[in-house]
Amino acid sequence: WFNRRKMLTSTFHFNVLQGYQETFSKQAEIFVELLEKKVGEPFDVFPYIKRCALDIICGKQVIC
Numbered sequence: 001w002f003n004r005r006k007m008l009t010s011t012f013h014f015n016v017l018q019g020y021q022e023t024f025s026k027q028a029e030i031f032v033e034l035l036e037k038k039v040g041e042p043f044d045v046f047p048y049i050k051r052c053a054l055d056i057i058c059g060k061q062v063i064c
Helices: 002-012 012-016 021-036 044-059
Strands: none
Touching: 002 012, 021 044
8 A cells, every 4th residue: 555655646746736727627617517507406416527537637638
């Protein structure tokens, strides 16, 4: 666990996450627009959250 934690910690460093800020914002707006269409009716939110997370992960171009 310790070795994996050390490897993942740098992934979630503030400077790394700052690069995702624009992607987070854009995808959050899309997410809210989709949820607004469902107001007042019961629905499963999981597919929306899953899609939003995937769009955020795929939306950031990492240049190595």
